[in-house]
Amino acid sequence: MRRILVTGALGQIGSELVPALRKHYGDDRVVASDIRTATVGAETDGGPFEHVDCTQFHQIQEVVRRHDVGVIYHMAALLSAIAEEKPQVAWQVNMGGLYRMLEVARQYRCAVFMPSSIGAFGPATPRDGTPQDTIQRPTTMYGVTKVAGELLCDYYAGRFGLDTRGLRLPGIISHVAPPGGGTTDYAVDIFYQAVRYRHYSCFLRPDTCLDMMYMPDTIDAIIRVMEADPSRLVHRNAFNVAAMNFTPERLADEIRVHIPDFAIDYDVDPVRQAIADSWPRAVDDGAARAEWDWAPHYDLAAMTADMLEKLRVKLARSN
Numbered sequence: 606m607r608r609i610l611v612t613g614a615l616g617q618i619g620s621e622l623v624p625a626l627r628k629h630y631g632d633d634r635v636v637a638s639d640i641r642t643a644t645v646g647a648e649t650d651g652g653p654f655e656h657v658d659c660t661q662f663h664q665i666q667e668v669v670r671r672h673d674v675g676v677i678y679h680m681a682a683l684l685s686a687i688a689e690e691k692p693q694v695a696w697q698v699n700m701g702g703l704y705r706m707l708e709v710a711r712q713y714r715c716a717v718f719m720p721s722s723i724g725a726f727g728p729a730t731p732r733d734g735t736p737q738d739t740i741q742r743p744t745t746m747y748g749v750t751k752v753a754g755e756l757l758c759d760y761y762a763g764r765f766g767l768d769t770r771g772l773r774l775p776g777i778i779s780h781v782a783p784p785g786g787g788t789t790d791y792a793v794d795i796f797y798q799a800v801r802y803r804h805y806s807c808f809l810r811p812d813t814c815l816d817m818m819y820m821p822d823t824i825d826a827i828i829r830v831m832e833a834d835p836s837r838l839v840h841r842n843a844f845n846v847a848a849m850n851f852t853p854e855r856l857a858d859e860i861r862v863h864i865p866d867f868a869i870d871y872d873v874d875p876v877r878q879a880i881a882d883s884w885p886r887a888v889d890d891g892a893a894r895a896e897w898d899w900a901p902h903y904d905l906a907a908m909t910a911d912m913l914e915k916l917r918v919k920l921a922r923s924n
């Protein structure tokens with residue numbers, strides 16, 4: 606059995622994807638990797654860890670060869686707000702990293718998962734019920750790298766017969782690792798601040814509606830799309846996936862169900878607001894439902910209850 610490589614394993618999604626894949630396929634079959642160094646005994650628990658800078662072709666090649674890797678989950682990327690701050694670095698990491706990953710995958714015949722995003726859409730895209738196949742003219746560097754990444758993955762599938770698959774992920778909410786540098790990060794920060802201080806100052810306007818998803822559904826979607834029967838797949842790169850959509854105002858109301866004196870105010874960041882305003886409010890994920898039976902388990906109420914319960918325990922332990 607060939608092994609699985611996860612890049613960006615210490616990031617928000619990677620740090621929960623690695624344990625899930627290890628549980629699913631076995632500890633030794635999953636090689637975690639990151640440009641950062643793992644804390645021994647924590648993130649590396651239960652399986653191999655490698656230092657990999659995804660912009661360095663020979664580092665990727667060496668790890669793929671040495672571990673006999675057959676599937677790559679390429680999670681290493683800069684998120685939207687940080688990519689807008691450092692567009693040149695974002696191009697290097699998001700595009701340069703993906704290109705090198707695909708080249709190694711071509712040489713060693715690996716399947717590749719690439720996380721695209723709702724950021725792959727732009728202001729000309731229909732914002733409600735955003736179709737699977739529609740206009741994609743993003744106005745951010747993050748979006749440019751995501752659309753180009755989707756196309757590049759399709760190209761490697763068509764030209765070299767590589768099994769590339771991807772999802773257009775919405776804002777991801779989790780209580781394990783922080784996201785860092787995204788436009789949807791508020792939907793994670795708000796929970797930490799609600800538990801700690803019963804107050805949050807939000808960097809998006811109260812009426813900014815965006816798609817979001819809880820981490821257990823995200824991990825489930827990633828594993829499912831990679832295990833999907835290829836004969837059913839009409840699309841590959843990348844599927845719209847949705848679970849819930851809400852505004853900061855609506856999320857604050859839901860938190861108040863559990864913390865009645867929770868207060869929110871707004872200190873709008875014009876850069877992140879402009880990014881959010883260029884994205885869909887609610888995508889149509891009918892293709893994912895039809896082609897690989899996508900069905901999320903968490904809605905806003907279930908996610909909020911679980912986040913608060915888990916964070917109360919986590920933050921009490923760290924005090």
Ligand code: AKB
Nearest residue numbers: 684685722787788789
């Ligand atoms: C971001 O905000 O940059 C990400 C995303 C929606 O792709 N969470």
